[in-house]
Amino acid sequence: MDLFLHYLSMPYLLDGVGYTLLITVLGLAGGLVMGVVLAAMQLSRFRALSVVARGYSIIFRGTPLILQMVFCYNALPLIGIKLSAIAAAGLALALNEAPFIAEILRSNVLGVERGQVSAGQALGMTPAAIMRRVIAPQAIRSMVPALGNEAVSALKNSSLASVVAVQELTLRSTQLASATFDFFSVFFASGLIYLVLTGAIAVIQIVVETLLDLDRPPPREQFRRALRVLRPGRPASAPDAADKTADGPLEEISADPLPPASPKSALARPDRDARARRLAGNNVAVEVKELRKSYGRQTVLDGIELDVRAGEVVALLGPSGSGKSTLLRCINRLEGWEDGTIRVGGRFLGNDEGGRALSPRATAQMRASVGVGMVFQQFNLFGHLTARENIAGPLRWVQGLSRLDADRRAQELLERVGLAHRADALPRHLSGGQQQRVAIARAVAPGPSVLLLDEPTSALDPELVGEVLEVIRRLAIEDGLAMVISTHQLRFAGEVADRIVFLAGGSIVEEGPAERMLTQPRHPLTARFLSTMTAE
Numbered sequence: 049m050d051l052f053l054h055y056l057s058m059p060y061l062l063d064g065v066g067y068t069l070l071i072t073v074l075g076l077a078g079g080l081v082m083g084v085v086l087a088a089m090q091l092s093r094f095r096a097l098s099v100v101a102r103g104y105s106i107i108f109r110g111t112p113l114i115l116q117m118v119f120c121y122n123a124l125p126l127i128g129i130k131l132s133a134i135a136a137a138g139l140a141l142a143l144n145e146a147p148f149i150a151e152i153l154r155s156n157v158l159g160v161e162r163g164q165v166s167a168g169q170a171l172g173m174t175p176a177a178i179m180r181r182v183i184a185p186q187a188i189r190s191m192v193p194a195l196g197n198e199a200v201s202a203l204k205n206s207s208l209a210s211v212v213a214v215q216e217l218t219l220r221s222t223q224l225a226s227a228t229f230d231f232f233s234v235f236f237a238s239g240l241i242y243l244v245l246t247g248a249i250a251v252i253q254i255v256v257e258t259l260l261d262l263d264r265p266p267p268r269e270q271f272r273r274a275l276r277v278l279r280p281g282r283p284a285s286a287p288d289a290a291d292k293t294a295d296g297p298l299e300e301i302s303a304d305p306l307p308p309a310s311p312k313s314a315l316a317r318p319d320r321d322a323r324a325r326r327l328a329g330n331n332v333a334v335e336v337k338e339l340r341k342s343y344g345r346q347t348v349l350d351g352i353e354l355d356v357r358a359g360e361v362v363a364l365l366g367p368s369g370s371g372k373s374t375l376l377r378c379i380n381r382l383e384g385w386e387d388g389t390i391r392v393g394g395r396f397l398g399n400d401e402g403g404r405a406l407s408p409r410a411t412a413q414m415r416a417s418v419g420v421g422m423v424f425q426q427f428n429l430f431g432h433l434t435a436r437e438n439i440a441g442p443l444r445w446v447q448g449l450s451r452l453d454a455d456r457r458a459q460e461l462l463e464r465v466g467l468a469h470r471a472d473a474l475p476r477h478l479s480g481g482q483q484q485r486v487a488i489a490r491a492v493a494p495g496p497s498v499l500l501l502d503e504p505t506s507a508l509d510p511e512l513v514g515e516v517l518e519v520i521r522r523l524a525i526e527d528g529l530a531m532v533i534s535t536h537q538l539r540f541a542g543e544v545a546d547r548i549v550f551l552a553g554g555s556i557v558e559e560g561p562a563e564r565m566l567t568q569p570r571h572p573l574t575a576r577f578l579s580t581m582t583a584e
């Protein structure tokens with residue numbers, strides 16, 4: 049026992065720990081930098097880059113680290129690169145770690161819901177902003193456990209540096225054991241030191257996971273809770289008023305009625321004829337001409353012609369697969385197409401004056417300046433941001449508002465959709481209806497002139513549909529936005545839309561004033577669709 053304790057505190061071995069840590073840090077830091085580059089290459093649109101990155105991964109994952117160490121120390125000098133034993137071992141470890149770290153990064157980046165990327169694009173965020181503000185924060189959170197594993201394996205792999213005579217812990221233990229013949233005590237002490245080091249990595253991992261945990265109450269709330277525990281005469285579990293609004297996974301989803309409608313929205317389309325005449329004099333907000341789009345051999349949109357005037361509300365109806373969502377995504381240039389043109393606010397979204405396609409970055413900027421917002425079927429709120437941040441964040445990043453102004457605008461909109469009291473809630477703590485109301489608030493926050501809504505209620509339970517439809521109805525009437533709504537809600541379409549456009553098989557089969565379309569359809573396909581929907 050005494051000998052064991054003696055070895056445990058022996059400077060000779062502790063010096064070896066220093067080398068072990070140095071090589072591990074070099075390997076991990078280098079591996080992280082190279083891993084980021086490799087992951088970016090693999091995710092790149094340029095095939096050549098991804099092929100090179102994959103080739104690198106195959107070679108460095110497929111050969112033993114011990115050979116890579118020997119290569120860095122003995123073969124690199126042949127081409128004029130002479131490294132010290134520690135640098136060579138660190139480099140080899142970094143080269144070896146890089147493809148593993150790249151795979152962790154890549155899989156976590158791809159693991160972020162694609163819908164959030166579409167939402168970021170629709171909000172006018174550039175690809176770099178989406179990566180920095182939406183993907184990276186979520187990917188980093190989910191990759192911490194895997195990176196912790198990688199750190200432990202790098203620490204253990206550093207023992208292979210003994211092959212190039214680095215005096216790290218394993219080599220020193222072996223030398224000491226050979227000199228003293230006390231193999232058991234020496235290796236037991238050495239094993240315990242490794243255990244302490246890997247234990248420290250596990251502790252760091254737990255701390256980082258806790259710090260990044262989105263469900264962790266903010267510091268102010270933690271302080272308040274601590275004070276409550278310390279305050280005499282009050283049970284620690286007694287909730288106070290602040291707790292009722294605090295965000296928590298177990299919080300009950302409360303009924304949150306919308307604020308009273310303005311007198312304007314209570315009127316609800318008083319005189320449709322007068323409104324139609326007025327709208328006919330407005331500028332065209334969205335102009336679709338001869339639009340053709342295919343996925344592979346399947347033609348999804350076949351010669352669509354559609355004009356939507358400023359302030360007009362158009363409902364797209366049609367059977368599943370008729371192309372409604374694709375049309376909306378094309379209007380917002382989230383999809384490309386083969387033939388035809390689309391103008392939003394008079395501009396060819398995604399093309400320059402000469403008709404050439406713009407870069408994704410320039411398209412994003414154009415989307416923001418044209419003023420087109422989009423609401424998705426699956427809400428697509430940014431999962432790591434609170435309701436308020438979902439609205440305020442894009443206002444800061446795209447519109448350049450100050451934090452104060454963006455937060456103020458977000459709060460106003462949350463009040464408008466009846467969710468001011470849930471401003472600090474994460475999307476996963478909101479009901480579907482609440483999430484969609486936040487998503488609508490987010491889409492209208494920059495003040496778009498055109499709002500596209502892609503089946504905004506189809507992912508909701510029936511009892512939540514009403515609250516979302518009411519928010520849209522009020523927006524349509526109070527804000528005077530041009531809206532194109534794909535929906536299966538016939539009553540809502542009849543009440544809110546000025547015009548109904550019926551699509552089937554990628555073509556517009558019939559269109560006309562909402563009331564007439566619903567009561568006297570002229571095309572047999574429209575009539576059949578309406579009777580099926582009414583029967584349901």
Ligand SMILES: Nc1ncnc2c1ncn2[C@@H]1O[C@H](COP(=O)(O)OP(=O)(O)OP(=O)(O)O)[C@@H](O)[C@H]1O
Binds near residue numbers: 366369370534
């Ligand atoms: N990314 C894609 N790749 C291949 N095919 C696609 C893709 N997106 C849509 N489609 C196909 O295009 C057709 C039209 O789809 P779209 O989602 O636009 O229809 P929809 O009218 O909105 O349907 P729903 O009411 O069910 O949402 C469908 O046949 C669908 O399978």
